[in-house]
Amino acid sequence: MNVSELAKAVKSGDRRALARAITLVESAREDHRASANALLTGLRADAGGQGKEALRIGLSGTPGVGKSTFIENFGMRLTAAGLRVAVLAVDPSSTRSGGSILGDKTRMEKLSREPLAFIRPSPSQTRLGGVARRTRDVVALCEAAGFDVVLIETVGVGQSETMVAGMSDLFVLLMAPGGGDELQGVKRGIMEMADIILVNKADGDLRAAATRTAADYAGALRLLRRRPQDPEGFPKALMISALNDDGLGQAWDEMQALATWRHDNGHWQGRRAAQARAWFEDEVRQGLLAQLTSSEKIRRKLDDLGQEVAEGQRSAPDAAAEILSDLADP
Amino acid sequence: MNVSELAKAVKSGDRRALARAITLVESAREDHRASANALLTGLRADAGGQGKEALRIGLSGTPGVGKSTFIENFGMRLTAAGLRVAVLAVDPSSTRSGGSILGDKTRMEKLSREPLAFIRPSPSQTRLGGVARRTRDVVALCEAAGFDVVLIETVGVGQSETMVAGMSDLFVLLMAPGGGDELQGVKRGIMEMADIILVNKADGDLRAAATRTAADYAGALRLLRRRPQDPEGFPKALMISALNDDGLGQAWDEMQALATWRHDNGHWQGRRAAQARAWFEDEVRQGLLAQLTSSEKIRRKLDDLGQEVAEGQRSAPDAAAEILSDLADP
Numbered sequence: 001m002n003v004s005e006l007a008k009a010v011k012s013g014d015r016r017a018l019a020r021a022i023t024l025v026e027s028a029r030e031d032h033r034a035s036a037n038a039l040l041t042g043l044r045a046d047a048g049g050q051g052k053e054a055l056r057i058g059l060s061g062t063p064g065v066g067k068s069t070f071i072e073n074f075g076m077r078l079t080a081a082g083l084r085v086a087v088l089a090v091d092p093s094s095t096r097s098g099g100s101i102l103g104d105k106t107r108m109e110k111l112s113r114e115p116l117a118f119i120r121p122s123p124s125q126t127r128l129g130g131v132a133r134r135t136r137d138v139v140a141l142c143e144a145a146g147f148d149v150v151l152i153e154t155v156g157v158g159q160s161e162t163m164v165a166g167m168s169d170l171f172v173l174l175m176a177p178g179g180g181d182e183l184q185g186v187k188r189g190i191m192e193m194a195d196i197i198l199v200n201k202a203d204g205d206l207r208a209a210a211t212r213t214a215a216d217y218a219g220a221l222r223l224l225r226r227r228p229q230d231p232e233g234f235p236k237a238l239m240i241s242a243l244n245d246d247g248l249g250q251a252w253d254e255m256q257a258l259a260t261w262r263h264d265n266g267h268w269q270g271r272r273a274a275q276a277r278a279w280f281e282d283e284v285r286q287g288l289l290a291q292l293t294s295s296e297k298i299r300r301k302l303d304d305l306g307q308e309v310a311e312g313q314r315s316a317p318d319a320a321a322e323i324l325s326d327l328a329d330p
Numbered sequence: 331m332n333v334s335e336l337a338k339a340v341k342s343g344d345r346r347a348l349a350r351a352i353t354l355v356e357s358a359r360e361d362h363r364a365s366a367n368a369l370l371t372g373l374r375a376d377a378g379g380q381g382k383e384a385l386r387i388g389l390s391g392t393p394g395v396g397k398s399t400f401i402e403n404f405g406m407r408l409t410a411a412g413l414r415v416a417v418l419a420v421d422p423s424s425t426r427s428g429g430s431i432l433g434d435k436t437r438m439e440k441l442s443r444e445p446l447a448f449i450r451p452s453p454s455q456t457r458l459g460g461v462a463r464r465t466r467d468v469v470a471l472c473e474a475a476g477f478d479v480v481l482i483e484t485v486g487v488g489q490s491e492t493m494v495a496g497m498s499d500l501f502v503l504l505m506a507p508g509g510g511d512e513l514q515g516v517k518r519g520i521m522e523m524a525d526i527i528l529v530n531k532a533d534g535d536l537r538a539a540a541t542r543t544a545a546d547y548a549g550a551l552r553l554l555r556r557r558p559q560d561p562e563g564f565p566k567a568l569m570i571s572a573l574n575d576d577g578l579g580q581a582w583d584e585m586q587a588l589a590t591w592r593h594d595n596g597h598w599q600g601r602r603a604a605q606a607r608a609w610f611e612d613e614v615r616q617g618l619l620a621q622l623t624s625s626e627k628i629r630r631k632l633d634d635l636g637q638e639v640a641e642g643q644r645s646a647p648d649a650a651a652e653i654l655s656d657l658a659d660p
Binding site: 321 | 371374466467470549603607609611614617619622640642649651654
């Protein structure tokens, strides 16, 4: 199957073609990168440069907060309503080779059997820049393949959340009920990105704690400045029980309300355009900075000089000038 | 005066020499940059690569929060204790040419007449990267000139705070008492960096509001995860009145307690080493990325392609590949 046949099959909703296309896009091989770019460009051209837009939902939460249970029941709710849902996992800390399909499929057992759902495990990758590039491509593929909702899930490790928020239309943060204080483990700066905070596990023994935690976060959110892209009342903190499928309908209503408001007020297209431009600039920067890692010699020198600077043996500008002159004149 | 004479004069505490050295360091001229690097390297060498360390305090707060009044009275308190204090202002939004010396000196009238104090206005600059580079150099100069405390002040505009926090030993955020809610105008993500939050204007009519706000922030801080570089009880929110010189002594005690703890627990040197290394890596990256702004042709092309990508006419990777090939083969 050549690239244009593959593009056609992806557009027609062929799941195996989509899986093949994703594998192509995720590949680090030079010739695969070229085919992948041709594929993406072809899909864009077919769609007249636009195509149908999916709702891209970024989802984050620390391990154990119940992300899998949430995605399982939330996804089932969407497919029950006839919506096609793609679930992409981003785990920059993962060193698994090839992604653990079994892992991701077992943790969302019902959803993985749903004809309207498509679950893609995290690509194995060490560099976050690489994950970002590939995930953006995969999101674009899923959109071109006609999915209504693309859920991009990440574990709560700072940088990856910024990355996921930067490719989502809205960003949802899943939280555990805090016994209080520092147990909660919120990464600072994450609340900055959240459009909706869902305090999970509002069931059984934890119900009271969840109620309190949701109120605490609602209070904390009120202390922060209202962003132009938010209607009255957002960002919002809600309490849910993913396990009991409790509150997920309301969560979905809130997401739709927010998406609709942003559509109607020009923030949706504005955000998409800004994200596309940021993606372009990021690709350019990554391409330039790749010079720093492309040769073993440069990598070693960077490391040695960095060590000297950290130990106070050399000034930073002085050491930097040396590397830059090496790069300009190899 | 040549570079080594200038270095000597700076070391001896000659204020006019320091002012000249700073002007040199802030200059964008190529030959000045070379002299400035030689000066910094010379000062490092004299100090055996280390030198006496100043306490570098980053200070931020939105306009009108009372930063000038705070620095004035806080600085007077330090000089009264025999400490030498340098105040550097970072204002990336400033387009003033040459910096407004009068402005900065009038807003801190008493302190600017103090022999133990040195106030340096913001360098005029449009690019934040340039401000960061120069400010780091000026901090290094002040340290070499024997100042005990270097206060690096910035207005609350996101990026500049991250930059200032990245060159400070501790970071202080000045807040106004909130009437409540969104009036407060806290940039999200700033609390992430604060070691100490000072709620100012705890005087007159605003005293009750300040008390409430300080308690709110203390509560919000408790919700965040404790960082390894913090002793028990930090980050901390206190209430002060800069106008009445009320609470500034306690604020200074807390800063010293935090600095001492970090010294004793290896976090001080660790942070300095990490900052030096980050500075080096940043200089290397800035040097590479300077290729994107060094020619009018590239700048225009970046802008045009960025526009096409934002409008959906072209894919980001495709447009990026074009620029990168232009750069590699000009």
